[in-house]
Amino acid sequence: MTRSVIEEDLTIEGNITSKEGEIDVKGKVTGDVDARAVDIHPSGRVDGAISAETVNIQGVQSGRIKCTELSLEKSSDVKADVSARTLISEKGARLVGKVQISGN
Template sequence: MSRSVIEEDLTVEGNIASPEGDIEVKGRVTGDITSRSVEVHVAGKVDGAISATEVTIQGNHSGRIDCTSLSLDKTAEVKSDVKAQTLSSEKGARLVGKVQITG
């Protein structure tokens, strides 16, 4: 299993696919991300759809999230339509959009 990191000083414009890997976003991604797991760090920003088994948001996301497990940290700012089986959220996390939790 591979781990790819988009560092804080890096901006990626375009789609990223790593179906069996893990992606950490510390910088900025403008495009869709498909991966086994995606973690958006506090300084990270994603504008686009995220499709993964596990998604953790500490930073900013706008677009769409389709996952099995979504975790929002207290610093998360999410403007997305969300479809997930489970959602956990720390106090202080912000989520704006249509949310569908399928259990």
């Protein structure tokens, strides 16, 4: 499995796909992200849709999220319509949008 890191000083405009890989976002992505796992760090921002098996957000995301497992840390700020099987949210996490949790 590959891990791709978008560093803090990097801005990507366009879609990112890594079907079997993990993507760590420390910088900014304007576009859709499709991977096995997506981790948005506190300094990271994604303006676009995320499609992944697991999504962990500590930073900012706006768009749409479709995943199996979604984890929102206390520093997360999400404005998205969410479709997930499970959701874990720390106290202080912000989520605005339509949320659909299907369970197991």
